[in-house]
Amino acid sequence: MKNKTVAELRELAKKLGIAGYSKLRKEELLTAIAAARRPAAPKKPPGTTAPARKPATKTAAGAARPGAEKARPATVPAIPGVADEEQRIEGSKFAVAPLGEAAAARAYAEDVDENIEDLGTLAHAPRLSLLAQKPGVLYAYWRLPHGQFARQPGLRLRLGLVHDRAFHPQAEVALNGDQGGWYFHVNEDWHPEAVYLQLGYYDDSGAFIVAIDRGIVRLPRLFAASRYGVNWAVTSGEFSGIREDSGALGNQVPGGWPQGPSSYEHVSSHLMSSRGPRARDRN
Amino acid sequence: MLAKGYFSLVLHAHLPFVRHPEHDRFLEEDWFFEALTETYLPLLEVFEGLARDGVHYRVTMSLTAPLLSMMSDPLLQERYVRYLDERIEALEGEHKRTANDEYFRPVVEYYQHRFHRLREQYVDRYDCDAIRGFRTLMEAGHLEIITCGATHGYFPLLATEEESVYAQLSMAVRTHERLLGRRPRGIWLPECGYTPGVDRMLAEFGIDFFFLDSHGILDAQPPSRYGVHCPIRTPGGPAAFGRDYESSKQVWSAEEGYPGDALYREFYRDAGFDVDEPHIRKLRHAGIKTFTGLKYHRITGNTDWKEPYHPGWARDRAAEHAAHFLQNRQAQARWLRSQFDRPPIIVAPYDAELFGHWWYEGPQWIDFLFRKMAFDQSDVRAITPAEYLDRHGDLPIAQPPECSWGAGGYHEVWLNGSNDWIYPYLHAAAERMRALVQRFPDAQGDQRWALDQAARELLLAQASDWAFIMKTATSVDYAVRRTKTHLHRFRRLANMAEHGYYDREYLRAVSERDSLFPDMDYRIFRRGAWV
Numbered sequence: 001m002k003n004k005t006v007a008e009l010r011e012l013a014k015k016l017g018i019a020g021y022s023k024l025r026k027e028e029l030l031t032a033i034a035a036a037r038r039p040a041a042p043k044k045p046p047g048t049t050a051p052a053r054k055p056a057t058k059t060a061a062g063a064a065r066p067g068a069e070k071a072r073p074a075t076v077p078a079i080p081g082v083a084d085e086e087q088r089i090e091g092s093k094f095a096v097a098p099l100g101e102a103a104a105a106r107a108y109a110e111d112v113d114e115n116i117e118d119l120g121t122l123a124h125a126p127r128l129s130l131l132a133q134k135p136g137v138l139y140a141y142w143r144l145p146h147g148q149f150a151r152q153p154g155l156r157l158r159l160g161l162v163h164d165r166a167f168h169p170q171a172e173v174a175l176n177g178d179q180g181g182w183y184f185h186v187n188e189d190w191h192p193e194a195v196y197l198q199l200g201y202y203d204d205s206g207a208f209i210v211a212i213d214r215g216i217v218r219l220p221r222l223f224a225a226s227r228y229g230v231n232w233a234v235t236s237g238e239f240s241g242i243r244e245d246s247g248a249l250g251n252q253v254p255g256g257w258p259q260g261p262s263s264y265e266h267v268s269s270h271l272m273s274s275r276g277p278r279a280r281d282r283n
Numbered sequence: 284m285l286a287k288g289y290f291s292l293v294l295h296a297h298l299p300f301v302r303h304p305e306h307d308r309f310l311e312e313d314w315f316f317e318a319l320t321e322t323y324l325p326l327l328e329v330f331e332g333l334a335r336d337g338v339h340y341r342v343t344m345s346l347t348a349p350l351l352s353m354m355s356d357p358l359l360q361e362r363y364v365r366y367l368d369e370r371i372e373a374l375e376g377e378h379k380r381t382a383n384d385e386y387f388r389p390v391v392e393y394y395q396h397r398f399h400r401l402r403e404q405y406v407d408r409y410d411c412d413a414i415r416g417f418r419t420l421m422e423a424g425h426l427e428i429i430t431c432g433a434t435h436g437y438f439p440l441l442a443t444e445e446e447s448v449y450a451q452l453s454m455a456v457r458t459h460e461r462l463l464g465r466r467p468r469g470i471w472l473p474e475c476g477y478t479p480g481v482d483r484m485l486a487e488f489g490i491d492f493f494f495l496d497s498h499g500i501l502d503a504q505p506p507s508r509y510g511v512h513c514p515i516r517t518p519g520g521p522a523a524f525g526r527d528y529e530s531s532k533q534v535w536s537a538e539e540g541y542p543g544d545a546l547y548r549e550f551y552r553d554a555g556f557d558v559d560e561p562h563i564r565k566l567r568h569a570g571i572k573t574f575t576g577l578k579y580h581r582i583t584g585n586t587d588w589k590e591p592y593h594p595g596w597a598r599d600r601a602a603e604h605a606a607h608f609l610q611n612r613q614a615q616a617r618w619l620r621s622q623f624d625r626p627p628i629i630v631a632p633y634d635a636e637l638f639g640h641w642w643y644e645g646p647q648w649i650d651f652l653f654r655k656m657a658f659d660q661s662d663v664r665a666i667t668p669a670e671y672l673d674r675h676g677d678l679p680i681a682q683p684p685e686c687s688w689g690a691g692g693y694h695e696v697w698l699n700g701s702n703d704w705i706y707p708y709l710h711a712a713a714e715r716m717r718a719l720v721q722r723f724p725d726a727q728g729d730q731r732w733a734l735d736q737a738a739r740e741l742l743l744a745q746a747s748d749w750a751f752i753m754k755t756a757t758s759v760d761y762a763v764r765r766t767k768t769h770l771h772r773f774r775r776l777a778n779m780a781e782h783g784y785y786d787r788e789y790l791r792a793v794s795e796r797d798s799l800f801p802d803m804d805y806r807i808f809r810r811g812a813w814v
Contacts, residue, residue: 024587086535087690089542091755093298093314093636094748096573098551108764111305112792116767119708120774129710131440132685134693141707181703 009033121146121178128157128197128214133183140197141181142212149178154201158208159184161194175199286664288512288616289628289671290656291524292649293343293494295471296323296635297435299748299765300349300799304358310568311761315353316366319413320576322639323354324401325646327416333653334425340653341665344417344635345471347431348458349746351414352799355462360411367402369566370576374398376562377554377577386591390579393594414462421463427667430459430467430490433800436745437697439478439685440706444713446720446808447745448484453807454742454800456488461802468669469493471632473747474697475526475688482519482682487812492522492668494632496688500525503681512619512627514668516678523683524668529615530631533608534642541604542642545582546597549589550641552580578643601644605651606659613662628671629663632688702753705744708770712741715777716808726805729785734805736790737776739797741808744769772797 004012009029013021016033127143142157149155160169173182186195200210298318303309333340353359374395381388409415420426432438433454441447452470459467469492470485477495485493492514500511500523507515511525534540541547554563554577566575580589581597612629619627638645656665689696698706719734726734744766752762772793779785807813 085540087696087755089535089637089641090634091751091757092550092641093318093634094752094755094757095550096310096313096758098553098556112796113789114768114771114775116764116771119767119770127711129443129707131443131698131706132693133695133698134691137695139698139703139706141703143707143711179707181707 126199126212128199128212130195130197130214136186136188138184138186138195139181140184142175142179142199144178146178149175152201155199155211156201156208157182158198158200160196160198161190162196163194167196167198169198286616286626287620287662288612288626288664289666290612290616290663291341291343291628291630291666291668291671293345293471293630293632293668294326294635294638295345295431295632296350297345297347297431297473298350298353298636299435299746300352300743302353302356302359302798303796305796308362308568310571310573311758312359312362313366313568313573315350315359316363317574317576318636318640319354319363319405320367320401321643322636322646323413324404324416325639326635326649327413327420328404329646329650330420330425331416332650334420334423336654338654339657339665340425341427341667341670342425343427343429343469343667343669345429345431346414346417346463347435348433348455349435349799351458351462354413364402364406364411367398367405371395371398371402373554373562373566373575373577376560377558380558380560387579390592390594394577418463427469427669428459428463428467429469429471430455431471432473433458434742434746435473435748436742437473437476437687437694437747437750438481439476439687439694440697441709441713441745442478442480443710444717445480445484445810446717447709447713447741448481449810449812450716450738450742450807451745452484452488453813454803456490457802458800475499475686476694476747477523477683477687478685479682480519482517482521482523484519484812486520490521492524492672494524494526494630494668495683496686496692497526497528498692499523499683499686500681502686503683505679505681507679507681509623509627509679512629513623513625513675514628514671514678515681515683518680518682522668522672522678524628524630526632526688527615527629530608530612530629531633533611534631534633534637541608541648542637542645543582544600544604545584546593546600547582548578548592548597548643549580549582550578550643552589553578597644598647601648602651605648605655608648609652609655609660609663613660616663625675628666628668630668696754697747697750699754701756701759702750705750705766708766709741709745712744712770712773712777713808716741716773716805719777719780720806720808723780724806726780729787729790730780730783731805732790732794733776733780733785735803736794736797737773737780738805738808739800739803740769740773740776740793743797743799744773769797 006026006029009026010021010024012033013024013029018024018033021029126145126148129141129143131139131141133139138159140157140159144155155175156172157175158169158172160167160171162168171184197214198208198210199212200208203209296318298315301309301311301314303312330340330342374391377391378388378395381391405411405413417426417428421428432451434451436447436451438448438451441451451473455470456467459465466489468490470490472481472493472495475494475496477493477499497511500507500515503515503523507513511527514522514524516522532539534542553574555566555572555575557579563575567573579592581592583590615629616627619629638649642648653665656663686692687694687696716738719737723730723734746765749762749766753759775789776793779790804813
C-alpha cells in the first residue's frame with residue numbers, strides 16, 4: 001500500500017468514497033483508506049448473560065475501538081459523537097492520537113493470573129434499581145439470581161405512579177435475561193416520590209404478580225427553566241433517540257396492557273424463591 | 284480601595300490513577316507526563332513568577348488524590364525524567380533535521396529551551412516532587428488547595444449506596460491531609476455531580492464549600508436573587524458557589540472562545556505523526572505512533588493546512604485575550620454591583636488541563652490576566668471562595684437540584700448506552716463491601732490486607748473517568764479493561780476475606796499494582812465520616 005503513488009492512492013480514495021481526497025497528503029490518504037476498509041463488527045445480541053459491554057452505539061467514534069463503525073477520514077475535524085465542545089476539550093487529556101487516526105489495537109499482556117472477564121453473577125438477592133439520567137429520563141436495571149429468568153418466563157418490568165394508594169402503570173417492558181436495563185421516559189408533571197418500579201409477571205387471570213418492587217430514591221428536577229432559557233426536560237420525540245442509542249432490548253408492549261387488579265396498601269419487597277414464584281400476599 | 288466585584292479562578296486538576304510497574308513503559312502513563320509538561324509545571328512557573336513579582340493573585344485548585352499519588356510516586360517520577368530526557372534527545376535530532384528550515388528551526392529551538400527549563404524546574408527546584416511546588420504556594424497564601432472525590436467517583440450515580448460516597452470523601456480528605464499537611468476547607472465535587480444529601484455528608488467532613496454549574500444555583504429552591512454571583516447555603520451547611528456562565532463561554536466556546544485563535548498552537552499536529560525519522564520513532568510505544576508533545580503548527584484557521592507555530596505572536600495574542608477577558612469582567616462586576624447589596628463574586632472554574640495541554644498558551648493568559656488585574660484596574664479583585672465566605676457569611680439558604688457540569692447538565696455523559704452496564708456491578712460491589720464491613724468490624728492480618736485491597740479496587744473501579752472515556756471513545760478498550768480488572772479483583776479479594784483462604788501471591792501481585800492509598804482502612808465504607 002505504501003508503495004503506491006499519491007495519484008494511485010487518490011484514485012482508491014475516490015472509489016472508496018472518502019471525502020476531500022484531493023487535499024490529503026500521502027500519509028493521510030493511507031490512514032483514511034485503512035479506516036474506510038475496516039469491516040464493521042457484527043452487532044452483539046443485546047442482553048447476553050455474559051457481562052459484555054453494550055453493542056456500539058450509533059454515535060460511537062471509530063478511532064479507538066477496533067471493529068467498531070468506520071472511522072471517519074482524517075479531513076473531518078470533529079470527533080464523531082461528541083457534539084459538545086467542552087466535552088471534547090475535557091476528553092483531550094486522554095487523547096494520544098490526532099482525530100481520525102486509528103489508535104492501533106494493542107494487546108495488554110496478562111501478567112497476573114486472573115481472568116478479568118469473570119465478574120461473577122451479580123445477584124445473591126434480586127434487585128431493582130432506579131437511576132436518573134436527566135429530567136425526563138430514568139434508567140431502571142434489574143438483577144436476578146442466576147437462571148431465574150429462564151425458570152420464570154414472561155417476566156416484565158413496569159414503571160408507574162403510586163397515588164391514591166394504588167399503582168398506576170405507565171410503561172412496561174419484557175425482560176430479556178437475568179440482568180439488564182431500560183430507559184424510561186418520565187413526564188414533567190410526575191412527582192419524583194410517586195414513581196415506582198415493579199418486576200413480576202401476569203398470571204392466568206391477567207393479574208400482575210409483583211415479585212420485586214422499588215421506590216424512587218431521587219430524581220432530578222423534571223422541569224427546570226433556568227435564566228438562560230434552556231428547557232432541560234426531554235420530549236418524547238427526543239427520548240426515542242436516547243432509546244435507540246442505548247440499543248433495543250426486550251419487547252416493549254405497545255399501548256395498553258391488561259389492567260389487572262393491583263392494590264398498593266403498602267410497599268414491600270418479595271423475594272423470588274428458587275422453587276418458583278409465589279402469589280403476592282394480600283392483606 | 285474597595286473593589287466592585289471579586290473574581291475567583293478555580294482550576295480542577297485530575298487524572299485517573301494510571302501506573303503500570305509491570306511494564307517498562309505504558310502508553311496511558313503519557314497522560315500524566317503530558318499534563319505535567321504542559322499544564323502543572325507551567326502553571327507552577329506562572330504562579331511562582333507572580334509571587335516573586337509581588338502581584339496580588341488568588342487561585343483555587345483542586346488536586347485529586349490519584350493525581351497527588353502519581354506526583355509523589357517514585358516510579359512515575361523516574362519515568363517522567365526519562366520522558367523529558369527522551370524528548371530532549373529527540374530535539375537534538377530535530378535540530379539537525381531542520382538545519383535548513385527557516386520556518387521550523389525556531390520552533391525546535393524554542394522547544395529545546397523549554398524542555399531544558401522544565402527539567403531544571405522539576406529535578407533541581409522540586410527534587411522530582413511537583414507537590415512541593417503547590418505546597419509552597421499554598422503555605423504562602425496564594426493558592427487555596429481543595430479536595431475532590433478519592434478516585435473521582437460520580438456521586439449521583441454512586442449514591443444508591445451512601446457508603447460509596449462516604450468512602451470517596453474519607454479517602455480524599457485523608458490523602459489531602461497526608462500529602463498537604465492540612466484538612467481541606469472546600470471540595471470540587473467530581474464533575475460537580477451533586478444530589479441532595481451530599482451537602483449533609485460534606486458537613487460531616489468539615490467541608491465549608493463546593494461548586495455547582497450555573498443551573499445548580501439558578502434552579503435551587505427557593506431561587507436566590509443574586510443568581511450565580513453569590514453563593515447559597517445548603518440546608519446541610521456547606522456553601523455552594525455557582526459557575527459564571529459568561530466567563531466560561533469566553534474560554535470554552537467553539538465559536539467565541541479564545542483557544543481557537545489562529546495564532547495559537549494546534550493540538551492535533553504532532554511530530555510523532557508528521558515526522559518519520561529514527562530519533563522520533565524512538566518515542567513510539569512498541570512501534571505505535573502517539574503524541575510526542577512536539578507540536579510545531581498553529582491553528583491557522585478552519586483548514587487542514589497549518590502554518591508553523593510562532594511562540595512570540597501567540598504570546599502577544601494571549602495578552603490581548605487576557606485584556607479582553609478582564610475588560611468584560613470589569614463591566615460585569617460594575618453592573619452586578621449596581622444591582623446587589625454586596626460585591627458579587629464571579630466564579631470561573633475550569634479543568635486545569637484546559638490551560639496548557641489543550642490550550643497551550645493558557646498559562647500565559649493566566650499570567651497576563653492576573654498582572655493586568657492587579658495593576659491596570661481596580662474594579663475586580665482576585666479572591667478565593669474561602670475568603671469570600673469569611674467576609675460575607677450570611678447567605679441565602681436553598682437546596683440545589685441534582686445536577687452536574689457535564690454535557691447536558693445532568694448525568695447522561697456517565698449513564699448512557701455506552702457505559703450503563705457498569706452500574707449494576709458497581710452497586711453490587713458496594714453492597715457487598717458494606718456487608719463485609721458490618722460482618723468484620725475489626726479484621727486483622729491477612730483478612731485486613733484482603734479487605735483493604737478490596738476497598739482500593741472498588742474505589743478504583745468507581746472512577747468516573749472510565750465511564751467518560753467509554754462515552755467519548757478516546758481509549759475505550761483501556762477504560763473497559765480497567766473497570767473489569769478492578770471489579771474482578773474486588774470480587775476475588777472479597778471472596779478471600781469471607782472464606783478465609785488467602786492466595787498471598789495474588790494478594791501481593793495486586794497490591795503492588797493497585798498501590799494507591801497506603802493508609803487505606805476498609806471501614807471507610809460505612810455511613811458517617813470515618814477519617
